[in-house]
Amino acid sequence: MTGWLAVAGLGPGDEAMVTPEVRAALAEATDVIGYFPYVARVAPRAGLTLHGSDNRVEIDRADHALRLASEGAKVVxxxxxxxxVFAMxxxxxxALEKQPALYDLDIRILPGITAMLAAAAHAGAPLGHDFCAINLSDNLKPWELVEHRLRLAAQADFAMGFYNPRSASRPHQFARALEILREECGPDRLITFARAVSTPEERIQTVTLRDATPEMADMRTVVLVGNSATRRVGRFVYTPRSA
Amino acid sequence: MTGWLAVAGLGPGDEAMVTPEVRAALAEATDVIGYFPYVARVAPRAGLTLHGSDNRVEIDRADHALRLASEGAKVVxxxxxxxxVFAMxxxxxxALEKQPALYDLDIRILPGITAMLAAAAHAGAPLGHDFCAINLSDNLKPWELVEHRLRLAAQADFAMGFYNPRSASRPHQFARALEILREECGPDRLITFARAVSTPEERIQTVTLRDATPEMADMRTVVLVGNSATRRVGRFVYTPRSA
Structure with a gap:
């Protein structure tokens, strides 16, 4: 087999955050596969086929990529x-697990700047000490597990990053998450809402849990919660290294 | 003030993982400040002063950078x-907190690929669902807090990434961390030792907690622990999205 498959991170949106390693893979690829808006970030060129697909078809997409690569294509x-991090x-x-014949395929995962860390950088350093990352969506796991992890993370005094905090189909869950955080962390804990990080629409807002409302988040928002030592300095928010 | 200050992430070692945003800041800088081996990764050029310093002088280094930038230098x-993430x-x-006169200085944090996520990429996708990051060093916090966070993280069934797992000055602590993990997670849980990720000396080794020994880690190692669903597929290790 001369084909290969790379799963590449495009970062949160700004082209200046795409690594040269990812650029090189895209430059060599014969096929690029992914959710429409991500594929739209790749410039068309001769010899490259772009395969955009809808959201929530991750396994179909993975199967398609494995098939093309096993047939000799260079697939990203x-x-x-x-x-x-909560991605492909x-x-x-x-998908690979079900196809042992492909276990020796040339597969590489190429890391990128994840939204939580780009958001943290633009807010200051709110994840500057021990932290956790939680996907608040219950598409693939029970909501009870989300609540359990939130409580233990708060009791461990982790700073936290939340992906997929809120969608139209489950508007009440993020309100419940904020309630749990207020119970466990108190009303003065800092929370940062980072929307569309590194794009022209970027908006970063830090408030206390007392003043946080569910409407401050949507599906383009990453939410960062400080630990008990997280504080403001000037226009920034940060967590000291000793906490 | 026309000076500025950027804190830039060089990634885990491979130059192909340095973002164009970071390259651009380095190209405009008049002064680059940092721990010797990181400063050594920046090419000398006319008009650029390289200021390498020793480890564990982070606040001195930050004060130096703030002073130069406030005097008009372009400092990275x-x-x-x-x-x-456990960095500058x-x-x-x-350092800034103590100098309110500098709160309006042009300061930017430029994210980079953190070792934990590069290690995860090269191992497969062991942090593919909810996870936490813990600095195991007790230089700046009590060891009891580390133990407390380890236990709660295990009870929350987070995958985990550990920075600074082991040093010559505290060889017993990582052995204690492995004991706690075996108590909380059982002997079959997968643990990955990723040393010198993305450098020519990279070595990635996945074993069960039963077979893990403290000597598998040193200060160049990032340690990744799976959650209860983490498993092997071919030469990779991954955590499914539903766990």
């Missing part, structure tokens, strides 16, 4: 952020 | 990985 699955890398391995 | 503090961004804000 594009992911926003980092493919290993796990879906690829779920 | 270089950090390995991502500056916001928090130290900068600790």
């Amino acid at each position: 699955i594009v992911s926003s952020g980092d493919p290993g 890398a796990s879906a690829l391995f779920e | 503090i270089v950090s390995s990985g991502d500056p916001g 961004a928090s130290a900068l804000f600790e």
Whole structure:
């Protein structure tokens, strides 16, 4: 087999955050596969086929990529952020697991700047000490598990980053998450809403849990919650290294 | 003030993982400040002064950078990985906090590929669902807090990434961390030792907690622990999206 498959992170949106490693893979690819808006970030050229697909078809997309690569194509699955953080890398391995004949295929995961860390950088350093990352969507896991992790993370005094905090189909869950955080962390804890990070529409807003409302988040928002030592300095928010 | 200060992440080692945003800041800088081995990654040129310093002088380094920038210099503090993850961004804000006169200085944090996520990419997707990042060093916090966070993270069934797992000055602590993990997660949980990720000396080894020994880690190692669903597929290890 001369084909290969790379799962590449395009970062949160700004082209200046795409690594040269990812650029090189895209330059060599014969096929680029991914969710429409991510594929739209790749410039068309002769010899390259762009395969945009809809959201929530991750396994179909992974199967398609595995098939093309096994037939000799040079395939890049594009992911926003980092493919290993709530993105396409796990879906690829779920698909691969069912096809042992392909275990020796040339597969590489190319990391990217994940939204949580770009948001943290633009807010200051709110994840500057021990932290956790939680996907608040219950598409693939029970909401009870989300609540359990939120409580233990708060009790461990982790700073936190939340992906997929809120969608139209489940508007009440993020309100419930804020309630749990207020119970566990108190009303003065800082929370940062970072929307469309590194794009022209970027908006970053830090408030206390007392003043946080569910409407401050949508599906383009990453939410960062400080730990007990997180504080403001000038226009920034940061967590000291000793906490 | 026409000076500015950027805290820039150089990624884990491979130059192909340095973002164009970071390259652009380095190209405009008049002064680059950082720990010797990171400063050594920046090519000398006319008009650029390289200021390498020793480890564990983070606040001195931050004060130096703030002073130069406030005097009009274009300063980049270089950090390995991502500056916001157990690196220089928090130290900068600790130093800034004491100098309110500088709160309006042009300061930017430029994210990079952090070692944990590069290690995860090269291992597969072990952090493919909810995860936490813990600095195992007790230089700046009590060891009891580390143990507390380890236990709660295991009870929350987070995948985990550990920075600074082991040093010559505290060889017993990582052995203790492995004991706690075996107690909380059982002997079959997968653990990945990723040393010198993305450099020519990279070595990635996945074993069960039963077979893990403290000697598998040193200060160039990032350690990744799976959650209860993490498993092998071919030569990779991954955590499914539903866990």
